[in-house]
Structure formats: structure tokens, C-alpha cells
Amino acid sequence: MRITMIGSGYVGLVSGACFADFGHDVCCVDKMQAKIDALHAGRMPIYEPGLDSLVAANVAAGRLTFTTDLAQGVAGADVVFIAVGTPSRRGDGHADLSYVFAAAREIAEAATGPLVVVTKSTVPVGTGDEVERIMREARPDLTIAVVSNPEFLREGAAIGDFKRPDRIVIGSENSNDGARARAVMRDVYRPLYLNESPILFTGRRTSELTKYAANAFLATKITFINEIADLCEAVGADVKDVSRGIGLDNRIGRKFLHAGPGYGGSCFPKDTLALLKTAEDFDSPIQIVDAVVKVNEARKRKMGRKVLGALGDAPRGKTVALLGLTFKPNTDDMRDAPSLAVAQSLADAGVTVRAHDPEGMEAARGLLPDAVFTGDAYEAATGADAVAIVTEWDAFRALDLQRLKQVMAAPVLVDLRNVYDRAAVEAAGFTYHAVGR
Template sequence: MKITMVGSGYVGLVTGACFAEFGFEVINVDVDQAKIKALNQAQIPIYEPGLESLVQQGLNKGRLTFTTNLSQAVQNSQVVMIAVGTPSRQGDGHADLTYVFQAAEQIAASLTPYTVVVTKSTVPVGTSRQVAEIIEKTRPDLKRGVDFDVVSNPEFLREGSAINDFMRPDRVVVGTDSEKARQVLSRLYRPLYLIETPIVFTNIETAELIKYAANGFLAMKIAFINQLSDLCEKVGADVQELAKGIGLDGRIGRKFLNVGPGYGGSCFPKDTLALSKTGHDQKTPLTLVDAIIKSNNDRKDVMAVRILQALSKRGPVEGAQVAILGITFKPNTDDLRDAPSLVIVPALLKAGVKVRVYDPLYYLGSERLGGIDKDWPSVTWAQGPYEAMDQADGVVILTEWNEFRALDIDKIKTSLKTPDPALPLLIDFRNIYKPAEMKGMEYHSLGRGVGTVCG
């Protein structure tokens, strides 16, 4: 089976490489000539563990190719997947479907019967049917259900573990009203039958909504535990023990109950916003989703205030120096979209704090982080965690990269500038460490009853 992926961004690249690993012939298409040239040399523009070797393997076996020629790629393909970006539209927060609809027109021009067109991009309810209408309008000679079908097949890839998520998914969701398309998608995902992956077939609208509903629910779990962490601090409870206590309930589950400075990334912020907009458009307000969005946005602002409050108790905030460890929204990714750091660092700079940052990806090349160093010209970039801390007034852990999980506490104490009678200041927004381990430190964490340990 020949598969064309339209779009070679995060979803398109991972999906294409994984299908090639399953033995299919895959052509990935993108309009960016420089990107395609690099990809044909196995040079990956994003950071995703294991992806570079998987792409190299696909290229070596001749099952994976990259091109800018969409027309040639689409011809004679049995499956064409649309995997282009759907960012939040400026001004109103709706998903911007410009690239999806452009891809639909371009695909239609070269479509040969019979082809299944798959919306892999995260799109609002009704988009797949609009794609079908665009194809029919562009190619009146093609009849839906006879010459082509449009199917919704949302992705559920987590950044940092996307390959495993594709190879061993919890489920595959396919939305279609066509038995012919159902048979094609069944063959496409047949390799997953060997590990008994559930294939959930629904109508198109349900499949489109499943993706948004899943991300909305997970975002709700994060916002919920973050709010409870604030309550834990007031009443003397421990949020991590609380999370364990409720997470062991099979109806709730343990995942996504880790306290932190707020969610970010390419999915949760834009998908919760798009879901909210859909609800309002349909005169069915999703007030829970609206509350999640507000809670998460407020959370990032509060984290910046907490840092400034801790500094203010030690002396003037203006001119104080802070080390920030990790700026990506989560470990094992170079994604900065809606990361808490994009709110926290500017707030510190605005208050006159001098900021020194260390992120493990920065020295793989600043382009890995989208050239953020150009957006923050006054920020100093360190080559390691202790260099970032050197003579700083405090250190803040924003991202739980593995190398921050076993920092030398004694080295932290000697690296930081600590005027007597103050203690070395560590603010841990990921609760990596235990308060009992922080003797001789002023240690701040989230939701542990007592936010500061001195001793």
C-alpha cells in the first residue's frame, strides 16, 4: 500500500516514519524545500527520541521518501493523509484550517480513484466533511463513496514518546461512514492487530470530537491537581500523596496527576481553546473547559509571582539573579509553544531580575529552541546547571529533564550566592526533590503543606 503524508511536521514526520517501519511505501510531502532536502539526508528538524534513526532506516530501505511534489506523490496512492498544522486562529481562538483546506484542493487536483483521504490533523467537528466537499467542488468528475472517501483518524502522539505511542497505542480511532474506507484503514492498521490494539470505528463527527475530548479531559486532570496543590499548602496536606491516593482508583488513574507550573505544548492549549469555541458556536458552552483554560493561564502568572516573593524576602528584587533550569514545556522535546517559561521568564525580566538559563537542548543548537535567545537578548545562557547557578541568588526548576533529577545538593549550596543569615534558595516547580533532603536549604515546592524548608 502506498501512503502519502501531506505535511512533514511533527505528526506527519513521526506517522510517516512509523508506517514505513511497518513495511508500507510512504512519501512525505512538504512545501519547505530546505526541510525536504535535510530530511532526505536524515537530518531531523525537531527533537524526538528515536526519530532520527527511524527516518534513516526508512530511507536506507527505500520505503520512506521526502518530496515537495505533492501532485506526483498523490497519484496512485491508496491513502493520502493530511497532517498539516492547525494553530489557533489569531483573534478568536478557533482552529485555523487554512492549511487543511489548501491541502484538500491540491490533493483533489491529482487524486486517482479509489483513494482514502484521511484527516490526521486535529480538526474541529465538521472539518472532514468540508474536506470532502472541497474535493467534490475541485473535481466534479469524482464521486464520494465511489472514487474517494474522507476519513477522520486523529493522532494521539505525546511529544517525547511519540514513536512508542504510534507503535503501541492504547487505541486507534477511525471515523467513517464508508465500508470501503473502513476496509482500507483496517488493512493499514493491521500490523497493530498483532498486539491486540483496539480499533474504534465511529462516524466522522465522533472521531473528530474524541481527540478534543481526550485532550480536554487530560488538561482538566492537570488543572485539577494544580488547584488542589494550592489547597494542600493551606491545610497542611501533601499533594503527591493525595495524587497517589486518588490515582490508585481505577476510575481516575494515576497519569496526568503530577503537579507543576501549568501545561503547555502544541496540543492542550490550542485544543482546549478550539473545543471551547466549538461549544459556544453550537450554543452548548463547555464551562468546565473554559475554567480549565483560565486556571492554567492564571497558574503561570502565579508561578512568576511566587519566585518574585521568595526573592523579595532576601533583598531587592531588581538586580537579583536567578538560574532557570529547563524552558521547554516538558522533557524530551524542543517544543516551547505555550511553555510556562514563556510567561515566567519575561515576568522576571520585567521586574528587573537578571536571568541565566540552562536547557539541555540549547547546546544542540539554539535553533532547536526556535531561536529563543534572540527573543530574550538580556538572558544569559549557561552550558550546565551549576554554571547557571554560579553566584545566583536562587535557582528554579521549570522542566523535569532527567539530568535535574540527581543534582548535587552540596554543589548547589556552594554555587549559589547566599548572604548570611539566608539559606541557599531552590524553587522546585516539579517536586523532583523531597523536603527532608533539603536540610540547610530554603526549599520551595508545590502542594506539600509547608512550602519552605529551612534547617
């Protein structure tokens, strides 16, 4: 099957490479010439474990190509996926759908035959309706079916998530075109049938809402355990044991119950806001999600104050080593990363920030202009009055505490991810600050 992916960012490139690995012929389209040139040269525009080798293998096999020419990419395609960005719109928090709608118009103009158009981007309820209206207006002669197929990819584990998904959600309308689209989508995902990956066929609006509901629920779990962590500190309990105690209940589950500095990244912040705006537009407010968004924003600054508190009564003029800058490990994504708020809190208090991240420093340089970027954790800690673990990269899970202590001005460890055991850290001569413990 010939598949075209409009957008070669995180979702488009990972999805396109995986579809090609299934045996489909895939063309990834992007307007940015520099990105396409880099892909032709084998350089990935994002950091995702295993993506470079997956792309290289499928390019070599002739199943994966890249172009800036949308008309060339769409000509002869059976299925076209829209995988462009939907960032929060400035001023009101709604999802900015301008890239989606522009892609829809261009696809309609370039189509050479019957087409299934699939919205892979995360979009508010009703977007598929507008995409279909735009395309039918642009090309009344064109036989099209517009489908919703949201992605559920975790940064850092996206290839595994795509190839071994918990579920595949496909939303289409109940019509002849919809029936044809469902048959085409079964063929697209046929390689996953052997894995018995469940495919859920729904209405288009249901599919669109499912994505937002999933992300909002996960964001709620994170925020819930963070507030429980604060209560644990107040009453003398251990949030790690509380998390395990409730997570062993199959109705709750263990995932997303790790206390920390709050959620960030490309999805949860913008998707929770977009869901709230959709709910407002339909006069059906979601107060739980509204509280989640507010609590999470406050959480990040609160973690900055926690680090400041570890410096004592006079933090001005002191130095903190921040270990981990990206919003989570195994990505170079700095969007809405908690480290940004923590670093700003420190800078506002006159504290010097020395920072290290295995993959995120290039992206962080423009966001943290006053920080000193270093080659590794020990260089970051040199002369520091405290070390704060903000992102739980594997490289920070087994630090040589004695070596760390020798290079620091004061042996203070602020563990915002609860990576370490208090007894072991204190036995090494450190003052230890954790979250909810």
C-alpha cells in the same frame, strides 16, 4: 500499501516513519524546501527520541521518501493523510484550517485514481464534511472517501505511542465509500493487530470530537491537581500524597496528576480553545473547560510570583537560574511553555534570568531575548540567588547539591515540579520551595 503524508512536521514525520517501519511505502510531502533538504541529509526538523534512527533505517530500506512535489507524492497513492498544522487563529481562538483546506484542494487536483483521504490533523467537528465538499467540487469525477483518524502522540514518547497505542480511532460515513474506507484503514493498521491495539470505528464527527474531548479532559486533570496543590499549601497537606491517594482509584488513574506550573505545548492550549469555540458555535458552552483555560493561564504567572517570593522582599537586581525551558522533557517544543511566563514575570520585576535546557535553547533564544543561556545547570546557577526547576528533565533530577551551593550566591531551590525531597535538600543547606507541599 502506498501512503502519502501531507505535512512533515511532528505528526506527519513520526506517523510516516512508523508506517514505513510497518512495511508500507510512504512519501512525506512538505512545502518547505529547507525541511525536505534536511530530511534528505538525515537531519530531523524536531527533537524526538529515536526518530533519527527510525527515519534513517526506512530511508535506507527504500520505504520512506521525501518531496516538495505534492502531485508526485500523491500520484498512485492508496491513502493520503493530511497532517498539516491547525494553530489557533489570531483574534478569535478558532483552529486555523486554511492549511487543511488548501491540502484538500491540491490532493484532489493531483489524485490519479480512487483515494482514501485521512485527516490526521486535529480539527474541529465538521471539518471532514468541508474537506469532502472541497474535494468533490474540485474533482467531481474522483472516487474519494474522507476519514478522520486523530493522533494521540505524546511528545517525547511518540514512536512508542504510535506502535503501541491505547486505541486507534477511525471515523467515516455510513456509505459505500465509507465501507471501502474502513476496509482500507484496517489494512493500513493491520501490523498493529498482533499487539491487539483496539480500533474504534465511529462516525466522522464523533472521531473529530473524541480528540478534543481527550485533550480537554487531560488538561482538566492537570488544572485540577494544580488547584488542589494550592489548597494543600494553605492547609498544610502534601499534594504528592493526595495525588497518589486519589490516583490509586482506578476510576481516576494516576496519570496527569502531577502538580506543577501548568500545561503548555502544541496541543492542550490550542485544542481547549478550539473546543470552546466549537461549543459556542453550537450554543453548547463547556464551562468546565472555560475555567480550565483561565486557571491555567493564571497558573503560569503565579509560578513566576512564587519564584519571586523565594528571592525575598527586594528581588530587583537579583539573578535566578531557570532549569528547563521546554513545556515538557524530551522535546524541543517551546510553544506555550510555562517557562516563558515565569521568565517574563522575573524580567518584569528586574531579575536577571540565566537559563539552561538540554534541547530547547535554540527555540528559546528568540522567545527570551533578555535571558543568558548557559552550557549546563551549574553554569546557569553560578552567581544565582535562586535556582528554579521548571521542566523535569532527567539531567536535573540528581544535581550535586553541594556543587550547586558552592557556585550560587544564595542556596535557594524552587522546585516547580516537585522533583526533590525536602529533607535531603534542606540537609544540604538549601532553602526549599515546592508546589503544594
